[in-house]
Amino acid sequence: MRDKLLDILKNEADISEQEMLNYLEGKLTPEERQSVEERIATSEMLADAEEGLSQLKNKEEINKAVASLNKQLANQLVNQRRKRKRRELPNQSLIILSTFIILVLIVIAFVVIYKMQKG
DSSP, X not given: OTTSOOGGGTTOTTSOHHHHHHHXXXXXXXHHHHHHHHXXXXXXXXXXXXXXXXXXXXXXXXXXXXXXXXXXXXXXXXXXXXXXXXXXXXXXXXXXXXXXXXXXHHHHHHHHHHHHHHO
């Protein structure tokens, strides 16, 4: 289970998932621990992740919490993409309709001007 990737830290290139787990479990050397703590101090995302994960009493709960967070994030991304697609379709339809109406008005104006010049 420990091999499971912590996708929530994927964008934080300065610390690996394994380093965070080792840090939380106290398996780092003092030098490695200091290095991780310095990187956590410079990143709000890492600080929040460390704070939340360190509050779990049972370290096995970390994998469950991370899996739950990953699932929630994935659902939010899917919902955001759906909302964007829904917004795009009405806007495209409105643009097409507006363009058609403008073209019809141009044709009508052309016909009226043409008839006024002849008649």
